[in-house]
Amino acid sequence: MSRIRVGISSCLLGEPVRYDGRDKHDLFIITELGRFFELVGVCPEREAGMPVPRDPMQLVGSGETPRLVVIRSGQDMTGQMRLFCECRLAALATESLCGFVLKSNSPSCGLSGVAVYPGPGGAPEAEGRGLFAAALTARFPQMPMAEERWLREPAHCSLFIEQVVRYCRHLS
Ligand code: SF4
Numbered sequence: 001m002s003r004i005r006v007g008i009s010s011c012l013l014g015e016p017v018r019y020d021g022r023d024k025h026d027l028f029i030i031t032e033l034g035r036f037f038e039l040v041g042v043c044p045e046r047e048a049g050m051p052v053p054r055d056p057m058q059l060v061g062s063g064e065t066p067r068l069v070v071i072r073s074g075q076d077m078t079g080q081m082r083l084f085c086e087c088r089l090a091a092l093a094t095e096s097l098c099g100f101v102l103k104s105n106s107p108s109c110g111l112s113g114v115a116v117y118p119g120p121g122g123a124p125e126a127e128g129r130g131l132f133a134a135a136l137t138a139r140f141p142q143m144p145m146a147e148e149r150w151l152r153e154p155a156h157c158s159l160f161i162e163q164v165v166r167y168c169r170h171l172s
Contacts, residue, residue: 003038004168005096009103010041012148017043021053024103029151033101036161040097044108044132048084050077059107059116063126066116068107074120078131081108085135097143098171099164100136104149108132111147143167 011018014025033039046052057077059066067078103109108130115124129137137145144163151157 004036004098004164005040006033006037006164007042007092007097007100008033008039009101009106009109009148010043010046012101012103013039013041015041015043017046017052019045019052019054019056024148026148029101029148029157032151032157033161037099037164039101040095042088042092042132044081044084044088047088048077048081050080057107059114059128059130060119061116063116063128066107066126066128066131068131069120071120081131082135085132089135089139093139096171097140098168099144099146099160100140101151101160102130102133102136102145102147104147106130111137111145 011024012026012029014023016023018024030039055070055072057068057070060069061067067076068081069076102111105114107114109132110130111133112129113127114130116126116128118125144160144167146160151160
């Protein structure tokens, strides 16, 4: 019998895809979730064609509809990321995912509370959602999703596992 499939930000799996060429390997989450689920890595920035390493980006503008901007150059990557999300989410819709774990604080993957800046420099004035996370929640509004920082709490991790199993039963 095939295992329940859960998407996860690739850097949490240990893939060296972050802007600095490193990973964010999370042994606790991978061990706990890996006991029950097949984990399917997705790195929106890498898969959207951005190099490793790359200049870091930040969210700029309003908390509701922020733009994805390279900090140093001011280059706006919003269009490139939105195009990727459209294609990748259409593909993910055929992959029977029953949940998703997202890297906290990322301007692409962060599910909540990502700093949004008014412009280059200065302090953040709002909080928002990374562009991939926003597209993912819009495309799959009922799918259980969690940030990695929430899952470090064992009770939250158990609850997420239950939600995924329930959602999977509902799908099949
Ligand atoms: S947080 Fe998301 S976009 Fe950034 S390296 Fe990890 S998977 Fe890639």
